[in-house]
């Protein structure tokens with residue numbers, strides 16, 4: 546017997562079945578279908594499973610393929626590895642933040658997996674920062690990344706340490722392997738305290754203002770081009786070069802006796818709560834009264850340990866003097882990790898666990914012509930940008946930027962923050978990030 550006559554799609558001219566053709570489906574319909582595929586998967590039996598991940602998927606990040614990647618690649622791999630997962634498909638800005646701020650059972654997870662870019666990692670960390678147990682969660686809840694956004698500096702910095710080639714395919718392949726491996730390991734990445742006029746943030750990657758910040762934000766409309774969006778906007782911007790008036794104050798970095806370690810651990814050996822319990826058990830004094838014990842635990846590590854604070858012991862007797870520069874800038878870009886994207890390293894000497902801020906800036910008065918700036922942007926790809934004579938660079942432990950003119954973006958970890966004053970400080974706190982397999 547013959548079925549109903551099959552029609553041809555008017556767009557791709559392929560034969561259609563009973564349902565509408567894949568190319569005609571709206572993004573929303575396709576996302577809804579993928580979400581239901583993901584949510585209807587049978588988890589591996591609890592008694593056999595190795596652990597559980599909390600997964601955030603931003604369906605609109607980068608080229609908009611994250612739901613597809615999870616449904617067709619990550620989820621089947623996790624099932625095979627006997628790793629269970631709870632999925633949150635984010636519906637808009639602050640969804641992930643609100644979940645992480647309020648979730649009462651975070652301790653049961655072995656890690657958080659994020660399918661988006663640096664922006665969603667930043668949002669997630671700042672959700673955790675709002676919790677009273679934030680500073681116990683940070684070093685014990687590993688964050689894994691499947692690169693679906695257009696900027697994945699954190700992931701590229703982590704993978705480049707282990708020799709992954711910096712191109713889109715190699716980064717994606719290795720990220721998928723680590724994200725779904727039962728032998729995945731995590732390690733420390735330094736965290737920074739940031740204060741603006743109104744808000745305190747946790748940051749892990751970069752603070753930009755001027756040329757590169759403008760390129761980053763103004764090219765967002767071309768998200769679907771992936772990394773090429775930066776090249777295109779870079780070209781446009783160096784043709785229309787402008788200066789930005791500001792005051793930059795910084796304190797050169799002194800180690801003050803600090804020698805951070807990577808602290809590598811296996812993600813599925815323990816849950817986050819077990820790791821927290823283990824670390825508090827080492828330091829907890831014994832209390833006769835359980836109320837005193839509860840008070841002690843509550844007061845434990847509830848805020849930042851600043852690198853330059855009075856409490857951090859110093860083997861160096863003198864702190865470095867602050868330096869103040871008030872001038873017309875072309876670019877100010879400070880990074881705390883080596884890579885800001887999947888091309889060459891922006892700060893080759895930056896290490897994951899190290900808490901130095903690698904500050905670089907260009908003053909208007911130091912450049913010859915706009916060709917210098919085009920050279921600078923091109924040199925980033927070849928890792929020679931820091932050798933250019935008009936690029937000033939210094940390693941600092943704190944920096945403050947005061948914006949003295951209108952019409953520019955201050956960009957923190959790739960996200961715009963509405964402020965004219967921003968202070969970034971090195972801390973001795975860290976997060977932990979999926980980084981390798983055993």
Ligand SMILES: Nc1ncnc2c1ncn2[C@@H]1O[C@H](COP(=O)(O)OP(=O)(O)OP(=O)(O)O)[C@@H](O)[C@H]1O
Pocket residue numbers: 603604605606607608635636637638639640661662663664665666668693694695696765768959960
């Ligand atoms: N469903 C959603 N729709 C729109 N925005 C979302 C959604 N879910 C999360 N977001 C927001 O989108 C941003 C994602 O940024 P992220 O860097 O992860 O991806 P991206 O595609 O690289 O974006 P960008 O280029 O803006 O950095 C976050 O600020 C997050 O709050």
